[in-house]
Amino acid sequence: MKSAVETLNPTRVRLTVEVPFEELKDSLDAAYKKINQQVTVKGFRKGKIPARVIDQRFGRGAVLEEAVNDALPKFYTEAVNEAEVNPLGQPEVDITELKDGEVLAFTAEVDVRPAIEIPDYSGIEVEVDAVEVTDEDVEKSVEQLRERFASTNPVERAAAEGDVVTVDLTAKVDGEVLPDGVADGVSYTIGSGELLDGIDAAVTGLEAGGEATFASELKGGSAAGKEAEVTVKVTTVAARELPELDDEFAQMASEFDTLDELKADSRKRLENMKQFDQATQAQERVLEKFLELAEIPVPEKLLEEEVNTRKHNLEHHQLGQMGLSLEKYLELQGKTVEEFEAETKEQAVKGIKTQFLLDELVSQEKLNVEQEELTEHLFRRAASSGMSPDQFAQAVVQGGQVPMLVGEVARGKALAVVVEAAKVVDTNGEVVDLSDEDEDQAAETVEAVTGEAEVSEEK
Structure with missing residues (x-):
């Protein structure tokens, strides 16, 4: 087999493949065998019809078509491996020549991951909200707890x-x-x-x-x-x-003996929540800066598929569960169809670029996903989906989605690397240390940007 690759643009290539006819032998044998099991010819037992009779009765063209359909995926895969390209989605195949007994030639156009140069991210600087918990915040938290015990x-x-x-x-x-x-x-x-x-x-x-x-x-x-x-x-x-705000209420509503202890715990929990929000904000803003530094072309067909996936998920899953139509949703949001389309496309572009860039960083930094990290991520995803870890794990395995989960964790680790190298300050001018932040939180941030659809690679 001979093959050549032509770059049509940064995200699309054309493979030209020429196959000697003898390499179709196995597929031709399989084609005759398959047709043998499907047809009946008087005077011959089922499955024992000679090839020449099949050619006479049903045409050599039918056999060649079956054989080529069987062989194309194998030859395409070989050409992809030889060219060392990373295809995205299914190729558009065109058979350019098929001479019985001589040659099979075809072209395959397919979107590919673009070559990306990781920019220097050491100089990224972002500002985030300061972690501040006021007495009013604490009182509001305690009041909400009091409401629950009304x-x-x-x-x-x-x-x-x-x-x-x-x-x-x-x-x-x-x-x-x-x-x-x-x-x-x-x-x-x-x-x-x-x-x-x-x-x-x-x-x-x-x-x-x-x-x-x-x-x-x-x-x-x-x-x-x-x-x-x-x-x-x-x-x-x-x-x-409402119950009186006193030590008796603290004992009834919590594990604490006094109201002061309850308020101190509420303050600590609020601080933890705001620190989590601060870390998420930092990750989002660092990612924005990182994307701005990189040149990342987006394949048109992949973008179209991603936009359609996002629209389908919104309309048939999220809105469907709320009993809303897309038209009603847009009315409630105060958006036109054109604004919605533009916003969805912008989100899809950002999601694809994020995957491409972080996947490249994963490769460059040789970041591996440990079993413990994958398990922790699975537990979090299970909790957010409302399923038990066992149920979620079974669904993931049956759906062939394990590589997707691994990718999410790996991208989270890549983003954590960039965030750790960036300078993050709060609105008070204080430097924020995010070196100990949970990488799984970064994975969650990446998921929010990339959406549910995963850039799939099919060879």
């Missing part, structure tokens, strides 16, 4: 903001009660905004047994997005009572 007691008065009411709801569209438009015994805290628009005003001032009607746009169900006439009947009104 009790409710029925009252015989009109409902007011903050009260918990039990209501029966009936929704009509065009005068007809919806099949899924009736709900009884729904508990709702007035002012929480967790139910329907307009319900707060409707139930405020009603006593048990009171009823009101209001208009509201339905957020989910069979008539999501439509204007409905909703009738609400209050069956009970209960006042929320």
